[in-house]
Amino acid sequence: MSGAGAPTLDLDGRGLAVTVVAASWHDVVMDGLVAGAHRALEKAGVERVTLVRVPGSFELPVVALRAAQAGADAVVALGVVIRGGTPHFDFVCQAATQGLTEVALRTGTPVGFGVLTCDDEAQALDRAGLEGSREDKGAEAAEAAVATVLALRTL
Template identity: 90%
Template sequence: MSGAGAPTLELDGSGLRVVVVAASWHDVVMDGLVAGAHRALERAGVADVALVRVPGSFELPVAALHAARAGADAVVALGVVIRGGTPHFDYVCHAATQGLTDVALQTGTPVGFGVLTCDDEAQALDRAGLEGSREDKGAEAAEAAVATVLALRAL
């Protein structure tokens, strides 16, 4: 399982403003990812959380950029891309990954990466933080974003 070895983080995110930017494709998976991010942010004491929905994972970077420019301390980007029979999967995955990386580097705002890139829906469901899922990638992305804000502030 890819989550093996993940750190246990004790985070104090009180006073942080976090924007969760979430794609809309694959409702069940996305609902799980968003709920996981909200659970993790609540555990970290983050009270100022906004949710912005975009059509798909390709649109995540531009929304993340606007959130960062609008003063978010961190952005949590959530989406899911499931492999199909065309190269579309590769293009969307690359664009989302590179775009979100660019947002973080250009703005200095941490971006938690919670974009699932799966071969099939079963893999996505297993990572969505739903009852019976083995992993909670929404929570992991939120924790990573908050932890990175705190690490940068300590520099």
């Protein structure tokens, strides 16, 4: 299971502004990821949370960039791409991953990576933080974003 060895984080996100940018494909999975991110941000004490929906995972980087430029302390990028019978999967996954990495490096704003790249819908559902899911990647991405803001503040 890919969640093995994950750290337990005790985060104080009071005063932070976090933008959650979420794709719209695969409603059930995305609703789970968004809910998980919101739960984690609430647990960390983050009160200023903005949710922005985009069409798909390919569009996450440009909106994440704008959120960072607009003053978000962190961005949580959520999406799901499920492998199909064409190379489209590879192109979208690569573009989203590289684009979100570039946003973080260019702006210095942490970007929590919650883009599921799955072979099938069952894998996505198992990572979506829904009842019966084994993992909550929306919560993990939000925790990572807040933890990175706090780490940067120690430098």
